[in-house]
Amino acid sequence: VLDGLRELVGAEHVLVDADVRAGYEVDWTGRFRGATPAVVRPASVDEVAAVVAYCRAEGIAVVPQGGNTGLVGGSVPLDGEVVLSLRRLSSIGPVDDLAGQVTMGAGVTLGALQAAVAPGWSAGLDLAARDSATIGGMVATNAGGTSFVRHGGMRARLAGIEAVLGDGSIVRHLGGLAKDNTGYDLAGLLCGSEGTLGVVTAARLQLVVPPRNVVTALCAVDGVEGALRAVRQLRAAVPVDAAELVLDEGLQLVRTHLGLPQPVTAAPAYLVLEWDGAVEALRSVEVLDAVVAEDEGRRQALWRYRDAQTEAVNAVGVPHKFDVTLPPPGLARFVDEVRTLGSGTTIVFGHVADGNLHVNVLGDDDVDDDVLRLVAGYGGSISAEHGIGTAKKRWLHLVRSEAEIAAFRAIKRALDPAGILNPNVLLPPL
Ligand code: FAD
Ligand code: 2HG
Ligand code: ZN
Numbered sequence: 001v002l003d004g005l006r007e008l009v010g011a012e013h014v015l016v017d018a019d020v021r022a023g024y025e026v027d028w029t030g031r032f033r034g035a036t037p038a039v040v041r042p043a044s045v046d047e048v049a050a051v052v053a054y055c056r057a058e059g060i061a062v063v064p065q066g067g068n069t070g071l072v073g074g075s076v077p078l079d080g081e082v083v084l085s086l087r088r089l090s091s092i093g094p095v096d097d098l099a100g101q102v103t104m105g106a107g108v109t110l111g112a113l114q115a116a117v118a119p120g121w122s123a124g125l126d127l128a129a130r131d132s133a134t135i136g137g138m139v140a141t142n143a144g145g146t147s148f149v150r151h152g153g154m155r156a157r158l159a160g161i162e163a164v165l166g167d168g169s170i171v172r173h174l175g176g177l178a179k180d181n182t183g184y185d186l187a188g189l190l191c192g193s194e195g196t197l198g199v200v201t202a203a204r205l206q207l208v209v210p211p212r213n214v215v216t217a218l219c220a221v222d223g224v225e226g227a228l229r230a231v232r233q234l235r236a237a238v239p240v241d242a243a244e245l246v247l248d249e250g251l252q253l254v255r256t257h258l259g260l261p262q263p264v265t266a267a268p269a270y271l272v273l274e275w276d277g278a279v280e281a282l283r284s285v286e287v288l289d290a291v292v293a294e295d296e297g298r299r300q301a302l303w304r305y306r307d308a309q310t311e312a313v314n315a316v317g318v319p320h321k322f323d324v325t326l327p328p329p330g331l332a333r334f335v336d337e338v339r340t341l342g343s344g345t346t347i348v349f350g351h352v353a354d355g356n357l358h359v360n361v362l363g364d365d366d367v368d369d370d371v372l373r374l375v376a377g378y379g380g381s382i383s384a385e386h387g388i389g390t391a392k393k394r395w396l397h398l399v400r401s402e403a404e405i406a407a408f409r410a411i412k413r414a415l416d417p418a419g420i421l422n423p424n425v426l427l428p429p430l
Helices: 002-008 016-024 045-058 110-117 136-139 187-189 224-237 249-257 279-284 298-307 309-316 330-340 368-377 393-398 402-415
Strands: 060-064 084-085 102-103 158-165 170-173 198-206 214-221 241-249 270-277 289-293 321-325 345-351 356-362
Touching: 002 045, 045 060, 045 084, 045 158, 045 170, 045 198, 045 356, 060 136, 060 198, 102 110, 102 136, 110 136, 136 198, 136 402, 158 187, 170 187, 170 198, 187 198, 214 224, 214 279, 224 241, 224 270, 224 279, 224 330, 241 249, 249 270, 249 298, 249 309, 249 345, 270 298, 279 289, 289 298, 309 330, 309 345, 309 356, 321 368, 330 345, 330 356, 330 368, 368 393, 393 402
Parallel strands: 060 084
Antiparallel strands: 102 198, 158 170, 158 198, 214 270, 214 289, 241 270, 241 345, 321 356, 345 356
16 A cells, blocks of 8 residues: 555655654644554645545545644544645645735745735735645644624635545635636535544635734733623724733733743733724723733734643643633633533633634643533534544534534545545544
8 A cells, every 4th residue: 555655656755664653643732643654745736636546446534634723623634544744735826916815835834925915915814833834734724813893714714725625536626716606616615624623734825914004912801701891992993803801810821831921910801902093092992901012023922921821731631621712702601611621721812803712721631521511502613623532522412513524424434435534533533
C-alpha cells in the first residue's frame, strides 16, 4: 500500500519516519493522540483525487489535515488512518480587484492570505492560530474567529470551492459569481463538514474592504451583563469589528504566562473592542476603565491579553474545551452556572457579541456531559465554531434530531460511499 501511495505523490512525500509522523498524530491541545502508518503530502488536486481513489479501492480510511490547529480532535488519526496533509497546496492566485475575490490552495495559511491581499483588501477573517491554520481547515470547520461580528464566518466568505469527494471525483465551482442559483450549494455543504464528505483542495473567498481607521480598546467591565450592554452601545455608534470577552481569571492566567502588566483597572471582566471610526465612539459606552490603541504595536499588545487565552490555558494543563453558543439573554446566568460544574478550574472567554463562549475546564476529565447538557438546556449549540470532531460526537443528539442525523448519514453515504473520509468524526457510531 505504501508503495502504491509513493507512486502517486513521490516517495519523499509519503512520510513514514516515526519522529516525523509524531507531529501529525497528536492534536494542538495534546488531548487526542493516535497513530498513522503514513502521512501523504499531495501537491495538486489530481494527486489528492488519485490518493483518495486509491485509498477507497484499498479500503483505507483517511484523515485530512491542514495546520492541525483544530480543537476537537478531528485532524488526528485515532484509528490508524492515513493522514492526508494538504499543506503543499499553498499557492495564492491574483486578487480579482473588481470582484474583491481571490482563489487559493487549501494549504494556504490564514496569515499568508491576509498578507497577500493587503493593503487593498482584507480577508474578513481572523483568529489567533492565523499562522498555522489553513484555508482548507477553516472551510472544513466553518471557522468563526474575532471578525465574525462584522463579516460572519468562513461560510459567509466562501465564493467557490474545489474538492475531492470520497469516491475520488473532483467537484470544482470557482467562478465566484455573486448570484448563482444553479442547484445545490456544494460549497456551503462542504463548509463545516469537517473532512467527512470531501477533501477541500481550493477555495475562492470574497474579501472585504479594510476598515479606514481601526481603533482598539481594552475595557474593564463589571461582568458579563456589563459587557453585553457595552457592546450594544458601541454597535449603536459605529461598525464594530471585534468584541471579545475575557474574564479576570483568564486575564490573570495570560499575565502570569507571558509576564504582562495589568493593562487596565482590575475588574470581573474585560472587553477587547475594535471598531472603524473615531476614538470618541467610546464615550457612548459605559465601562469602568479603558485603554485605547491607535497604532499597530499598541493594538497587538492589547490583543495579546485575548489572543493568548488558548496558549495560556494549555500551558497549565490539558483542557476539556467547550465551544458553545447561547441565546444572549441567558449568557450571564450560564457563565455563573457553568463555573460551578465539576471539580476543575474553569476559564471562560469568547466572542461575546455572537453569544459564543469558550469554556475551558482544567483538571476534570468527566465534566463534558454536565457542561453540554447545560448548554442544550439553555437552547444553545454545543459547537459554535470548532465543530463536533471526535470530542463531541457522543452529544450530537442533544442539539440535532434523529431526522437530522439520518439526513446527515444519507449525505455522507452519497458523497463518501465507502465511508473512508474521517470515519471517527462528527457522526456518532450506529
Ligand atoms: P486542522 O486542524 O488540520 O483540521 C481541522 C478539521 O478539518 C479536521 O476535521 C480535518 O480533518 C479537517 N480538514 C483540514 N483540512 C481539510 C481539507 N483541506 N479538506 C477537508 N477537511 C480538512 N477556530 C475558530 O473557529 N475561531 C477561532 O477564533 C479560533 N482560534 C483559535 C486559536 C488558537 C490558538 C488555536 C490553536 C485554534 C483556534 N481555532 C479557532 C481552531 C482552529 O484554528 C480552526 O478550527 C481552524 O479552522 C483549523 O484549521 P487547520 O488548518 O488547522 O485544520
Ligand atoms: C478562540 O476564540 C478560539 O480563541 C480558541 O476559538 C478557543 O481555546 C479555546 O477554547
Ligand atoms: Zn473562538
